[in-house]
Amino acid sequence: MYIGLDLGTSGLKGILIDDAQRVLAEATAPLTVTRPAPGWSEQAPTDWVLAAEAVLGELAAYGLGSVRGIGLSGHMHGATLLDAANTVLRPCILWNDTRAHLEAAALDADPRFRAVTGNIVFPGFTAPKLVWVARHEPEIFEKVAKVLLPKDYLRLWLTGEHAGDMSDAAGTSWLDTGARGWSSGLLDATGMSLSQMPRLVEGSEVSGVLRPEIAARFGLPAGVVVAGGGGDNAASGIGVGVVKAGQAFVSLGTSGVLFAANDGYQPDPATAVHTFCHALPGTWHQMGVILAATDALNWFARLAGTAAAGLTADLGALRGPGSTRFLPYLGGERTPLNDAAVRGAFIGLDHATDQQAATRAVLEGVTFAIADCRDALAATGTRIDSLLAVGGGSRSDYWLAAIATALDTPVSLPVAGDFGGAFGAARLGMMAATGGGAELATPPEIARVIEPVAALVPAFAEGHARYRDARDAIRALA
Incomplete structure (x- = not known):
């Protein structure tokens, strides 16, 4: 044991x-x-x-x-x-x-x-x-x-x-x-x-x-x-078996993390990507970090006077991004902005913006912030061939469909279980005791895969471009 x-x-x-x-x-x-x-x-x-x-x-x-x-x-x-x-x-x-x-x-x-x-x-x-x-x-x-x-x-x-x-x-x-x-x-x-x-x-x-x-x-x-x-x-990466180049996971917790394993060292500090050693010899990892993921949804739920789970329960099938945009910078941002002073915003509100439209905008805003992290990782030469989703936000199929479509990458959901830091730490304890290595850090069994909605990939690419324009405009006003 x-x-x-x-x-x-x-x-x-x-x-x-x-x-x-x-x-x-x-x-x-x-x-x-x-x-x-x-x-x-x-x-x-x-x-x-x-x-x-x-x-x-x-x-x-x-x-x-x-x-x-x-x-x-x-x-x-x-x-x-x-x-x-x-x-x-x-x-x-x-x-x-x-x-x-x-x-x-x-x-x-x-x-x-x-x-x-x-x-x-x-x-x-x-x-x-x-x-x-x-x-x-x-x-x-x-x-x-x-x-x-x-x-x-x-x-x-x-x-x-x-x-x-x-x-x-x-x-x-x-x-x-x-x-x-x-x-x-x-x-x-x-x-x-x-x-x-x-x-x-x-x-x-x-x-x-x-x-x-x-x-x-x-x-x-x-x-x-x-x-x-x-x-x-890094321990969570061991827990979900993200230990080789091309493997990645997205964590939708209070903050958000896009974590990718690398076989080599390829830093680019200007991107505000974290380039760290991984927990196995001869491996590194990179992270794009956003400071408000489920925290942004919980903030809007408090504003709307309802539960976060209720906001996302009845959104139906994925839609293309609407005119309302949300910037999730409630307490500054790490990747790619490295800006502690930037703050969030709703943009494009109109008479037709109801609670569901605003909820979709919040989910899309966090999704586009993760897409910013993907672009920052790509700028360093890091690739993402497979993507797992973990964290409380991964319970929303709508959100995962948005992420899969914005990144044009399938998102895999593990079977129920704890594959986080404690499990990764236990695996490392097992490696130290037995002399084992990366072969012990296998990916978890996959319950299902959320595929990109092909018809909406262009709409999400255009929505991401509008998000970046809004982000740059807000920062120029600060």
Whole structure:
């Protein structure tokens, strides 16, 4: 058996799988975020340990005596600061914390960062947060002996090891993403050193062995290995079997992600595409990220005074885009705009615009934002041959038909089940324990495929062009 632990922003999830990769048990523990100032977002690392204890305690009821490996996944970019005694120095600054936007802009202006990391330095990344701490909390900065990403603090608790993996480290702005190792030059540029970084292993490799006292407490055998694991999206890619060039998935959650695997390293920071190491050796992945997917539909549902599911239930067969357009930039946008200040809009409203028309416009707006991500990925040379859909928004057939038609690519829906970060982490734990590799990260069984509506492909291409025109006009007015 193998355990996967996925540290999310709102909760920690654990699953237990057998040798056939069937899910035997699962457990979750909630987590909260504190916001002590506008734009700040923090969590106490000790809360992660308490959540892990609760999850492992619940899984232990199933019996963990046959567990051989544990894999870890977690939200990326968080700055977990430890002193020489491994004491946490301050709450972890999370991925969605924007306090370091000035520091990020300054680092991004240094051409070395894009050249070495293959990415824009976004405010949520780890390196600018440490520059912020150095400027605003110098007494804490002086005590920093180790900087760990969130899931790697759980690894420290599990194994006593300071270790991380390349897929997660790629989101720090300190990794030479092509060489898959820390960049001493970028660390020096932010007042940091190699000694303050954890050692790196591949996501499918052994990072350490479970401490005997943890094993005894939860009924685990001696010698359980802990895999390197992965950042949340890389682990999700392992979970849905997106590990080879041409494979991709679209995630319709609160935010939206178009994730594509690559066999080589092909960055293009100007596109605002994230180019990161994947959780398997010799592989990379790219992501187009939009900040409001189901969040945009939920926003409109609140405005309309109804449930989001009710809005999409009676839309009928897919229609071509109407005159009403929606820009889903409710809190800025990542790919391809890299614009924290841009905001959303309805355009082309008229007397005929009713609730259904507005709902279709919202779905189309998110769809065209995903098409923007597809175009940004294509600009880097990344291809998409197959596309899976996951996340809450994938329950809407209308939305999936719109995406399939706008991208002119069939969209496959997995059978019911959890193929996210926790499942991917469990798979990585299995690889570390057995010496297995990509062959264990098979795609899930497909329940059905949503085909593009061929007759509407030209209409959606024209609608996407009008969307881009509206996007550019709104940005010009800002």
